[in-house]
Structure formats: structure tokens, C-alpha cells
Amino acid sequence: MDATALTARPSRSLHRFANPGRFLRLASRVQPWVTWPALVLTVAGLAWGLLFSPADWQQGDSVRIMYIHVPSAWLASSGYVGLALCSFFSLVWRHPLADLAAAEIGPVGAGFTALCLATGSLWGKPMWGAWWVWDARLTSVLVLFFLYLGHIALIRAFDDPVRGARAAAILALVGVVNLPIIKFSVDWWNTLHQGSTITLTSAPGLHVEMLWPLLVCTAGFTLSFAALVLARTRAAVMERRIRGLLMAQADRA
Amino acid sequence: MTHLPFVVGAYALGIVIPAVYAVSAWTRLAAARRRLHAIDPREQP
Numbered sequence: 001m002d003a004t005a006l007t008a009r010p011s012r013s014l015h016r017f018a019n020p021g022r023f024l025r026l027a028s029r030v031q032p033w034v035t036w037p038a039l040v041l042t043v044a045g046l047a048w049g050l051l052f053s054p055a056d057w058q059q060g061d062s063v064r065i066m067y068i069h070v071p072s073a074w075l076a077s078s079g080y081v082g083l084a085l086c087s088f089f090s091l092v093w094r095h096p097l098a099d100l101a102a103a104e105i106g107p108v109g110a111g112f113t114a115l116c117l118a119t120g121s122l123w124g125k126p127m128w129g130a131w132w133v134w135d136a137r138l139t140s141v142l143v144l145f146f147l148y149l150g151h152i153a154l155i156r157a158f159d160d161p162v163r164g165a166r167a168a169a170i171l172a173l174v175g176v177v178n179l180p181i182i183k184f185s186v187d188w189w190n191t192l193h194q195g196s197t198i199t200l201t202s203a204p205g206l207h208v209e210m211l212w213p214l215l216v217c218t219a220g221f222t223l224s225f226a227a228l229v230l231a232r233t234r235a236a237v238m239e240r241r242i243r244g245l246l247m248a249q250a251d252r253a
Numbered sequence: 254m255t256h257l258p259f260v261v262g263a264y265a266l267g268i269v270i271p272a273v274y275a276v277s278a279w280t281r282l283a284a285a286r287r288r289l290h291a292i293d294p295r296e297q298p
Contacts, residue, residue: 042271055255072267228271235285245289
């Protein structure tokens with residue numbers, strides 16, 4: 001095997017999925033397998049959290065807001081990781097689907113970040129006595145929300161969509177620096193927001209009767225996010241194909 | 254249930270925001286599919 005074959009293989013396998021027809025065929029098969037479990041898990045998790053999980057001994061029933069707040073906070077950050085990865089693929093390999101995927105992740109990520117901020121506010125009022133505090137965790141998540149909005153705005157700010165996508169991709173990559181600040185803000189600063197309850201290295205600080213509905217909600221929200229991005233990206237690929245066909249028809253006429 | 258208005262508000266947002274995104278995504282997808290098929294009937298997305 002020569003050196004050219006070794007270097008060509010990863011690039012070929014990556015660009016296989018850049019073919020819009022292949023992507024649409026694959027995505028239409030995957031879509032129901034993501035959408036239906038997303039719906040079932042989200043409904044089951046929310047009902048479990050609202051009706052069957054125990055109230056907290058200190059926070060009372062307001063702890064049930066956790067079943068929406070925590071999954072949306074997780075998706076606000078992990079959605080941004082997806083956005084940054086697509087931006088990286090777009091900048092480095094000029095992967096045409098990466099541009100479209102990044103453009104579709106932005107609004108969905110902004111929606112889940114807004115949900116995280118709003119539910120946090122609804123949780124903060126009865127617990128802290130304030131809708132909002134300029135706490136490091138809250139402020140860094142607000143910055144994340146603005147990064148999503150900036151990404152959405154930059155894509156639409158240029159007449160040339162390629163330039164818009166490049167500018168937005170650079171912003172997305174620069175904004176990655178905010179992710180560790182969000183994660184470690186509760187450790188680096190003395191914040192009103194509580195520290196991490198679930199970590200990879202230690203036992204969860206949640207009772208198992210609260211942990212399971214939270215995990216089910218998180219899985220449901222994550223699959224919902226994936227289903228939404230997949231459906232929006234499929235629509236974007238079709239819209240681009242429509243524009244191409246219409247321009248070809250106009251050229252022939 | 255304690256803090257009922259806050260819990261109801263959070264659950265309402267948790268259902269409405271993803272639902273609005275879902276309806277808009279599927280409407281857009283259906284419209285794109287219809288339009289693509291109308292322009293080129295060979296396209297079977």
C-alpha cells in the first residue's frame with residue numbers, strides 16, 4: 001500500500017457523506033429511528049419527573065424543574081460542541097454538508113439554551129429569591145446564548161453564503177473557549193449556582209429515584225435535538241438542490 | 254404541590270419550545286420535499 005492510499009482513505013470516507021443524494025437516503029432511513037425514541041423517552045421522562053419522582057426535602061416540588069433544566073443545559077453545551085465540530089470540518093475540509101449542518105444546529109442550540117436560561121430563572125426565583133443573578137455559571141451560559149445568536153446572524157449577514165458560513169465558523173471555533181468556563185465556573189468562582197451533582201469520577205449526588213427520570217429526560221432531549229437537526233438539515237439539503245435545479249432551468253431558458 | 258406556578262411554567266416551556274421547533278422543521282421538510290418533487294419528479298428524497 002503506498003502513502004497516497006493511506007492519506008486518501010480518511011478524506012474519501014468523510015466526503016462520501018458530502019454527496020447530497022447519499023445523505024438524504026441515509027438520513028431518511030435514520031430519521032424515524034431517532035424521532036420515535038426521542039418522543040417516547042421525552043414524554044416518559046417528563047411524566048416520570050413531574051408525577052412519580054419524589055419531591056426534595058429542602059426544595060420541595062421545585063426540584064422537578066431539574067428534569068427540563070439539566071437536559072437543556074447539557075444540550076446547550078453539547079450542541080455547541082456539535083456546532084464547533086461542523087465549523088471545523090467546514091473550515092478545514094470545506095465539507096459542504098458541514099456548513100448546512102452548522103447553520104441548522106445554531107437555531108436549535110439557541111432554543112435549548114434559551115430553555116435552560118428560562119427554566120433556571122423559574123427555578124431560581126423560589127430558591128434564591130431572584131429571577132437572575134450575575135453569577136459566573138448564569139453569565140457564561142448567557143454568553144453561550146449570545147454566541148449562538150451571533151452565529152445565526154453572521155451566516156445571514158453576507159450576500160455570499162460561503163463568506164457568511166466561514167465567518168460564522170470562525171466565531172463558533174473562538175466561542176469554544178466558553179465551554180470549559182461554563183463547566184468549571186462553579187469550581188473556579190464562588191457561585192450561587194450549585195456544583196455538579198453528576199460527574200464521571202464519583203457517585204451521583206442524587207437519589208436513584210430522581211436520577212433515573214433525569215437520565216431518561218436527558219436521553220429523550222438529546223435524541224429530540226438530534227431529530228430536529230437531522231430534519232432541518234434534510235430540508236436544507238433539499239432547498240439547496242431546488243435552488244440548483246431552478247438556476248439550471250433558468251440557464252437553459 | 255409546592256411552587257406549582259414555577260413548575261408548571263417550566264414544563265410548559267419545556268414542551269412548547271421543542272414542539273414549535275418540531276412543527277417548523279417537519280413543515281419545512283414536507284414543503285421542500287413537495288417542491289423538489291414538483292420541479293424534478295425523478296427526485297425521490
